Amino acid sequence: DAGVTQSPTHLIKTRGQQVTLRCSPKSGHDTVSWYQQALGQGPQFIFQYYEEEERQRGNFPDRFSGHQFPNYSSELNVNALLLGDSALYLCASNTGTSGRGGYEQYFGPGTRLTVT
Amino acid sequence: DAKTTQPPSMDCAEGRAANLPCNHSTISGNEYVYWYRQIHSQGPQYIIHGLKNNETNEMASLIITEDRKSSTLILPHATLRDTAVYYCIVRPITQGGSEKLVFGKGMKLTVNP
Numbered sequence: 001d002a003g004v005t006q007s008p009t010h011l012i013k014t015r016g017q018q019v020t021l022r023c024s025p026k027s028g029h030d031t032v033s034w035y036q037q038a039l040g041q042g043p044q045f046i047f048q049y050y051e052e053e054e055r056q057r058g059n060f061p062d063r064f065s066g067h068q069f070p071n072y073s074s075e076l077n078v079n080a081l082l083l084g085d086s087a088l089y090l091c092a093s094n095t096g097t098s099g100r101g102g103y104e105q106y107f108g109p110g111t112r113l114t115v116t
Numbered sequence: 117d118a119k120t121t122q123p124p125s126m127d128c129a130e131g132r133a134a135n136l137p138c139n140h141s142t143i144s145g146n147e148y149v150y151w152y153r154q155i156h157s158q159g160p161q162y163i164i165h166g167l168k169n170n171e172t173n174e175m176a177s178l179i180i181t182e183d184r185k186s187s188t189l190i191l192p193h194a195t196l197r198d199t200a201v202y203y204c205i206v207r208p209i210t211q212g213g214s215e216k217l218v219f220g221k222g223m224k225l226t227v228n229p
Contacts, residue, residue: 004159033216033217035217035219040221041221042118042203042219042220042221042222043160043217043219044219045216045217045218048216056216058216088157090159090160092159092160092217104150104162104165105162105217106162107159107160107161108159109158109159110157110158110159
């Protein structure tokens with residue numbers, strides 16, 4: 001059973017460019033969340049997708065947008081890249097049903113984005 | 117903002133039990149305590165969670181105080197592979213699994229040979 005997968009692993013972009021990151025959730029999961037992790041910090045929630053719609057959003061500008069496809073995979077798009085967008089971008093998936101009332105999120109390995 | 121407080125770092129000898137503390141004095145009745153860890157340059161890994169009873173799984177044990185204002189994650193026999201940043205998170209449980217995780221800076225556990 002494949003876990004959460006993300007592509008690409010690493011990416012280098014120039015200020016002002018646009019980037020698209022991709023995520024495939026764990027089999028059986030229908031909810032995808034995206035997090036940004038700056039060096040030395042904990043991950044920060046960007047947004048969450050469920051049933052192809054953005055369900056909730058963290059404190060990130062509109063330059064950050066996303067999409068979820070019918071197969072539950074997801075994309076994170078960042079426009080007009082800034083140097084401060086350099087970070088590890090993590091995708092996490094979960095299911096909306098759990099026998100113990102817990103909805104453990106399973107994380108992918110992340111995409112390391114460097115903006116120069 | 118994160119609702120938990122953890123010491124920034126801790127050392128532990130290999131083979132010994134590692135007891136990782138966490139304070140969550142403002143926890144609400146419908147909030148669970150979750151623990152994740154992140155090994156260098158990897159995604160966070162779920163360890164365990166609990167509401168008010170002590171919990172144990174193949175990775176660790178979670179001890180929550182009776183007033184639920186603090187908890188301890190116990191790794192019974194720490195190995196070098198347990199060296200990681202450990203995050204204690206409180207999180208409400210809602211139907212549909214919509215709640216996000218709010219991470220703090222976590223605690224760096226170093227297991228020494």
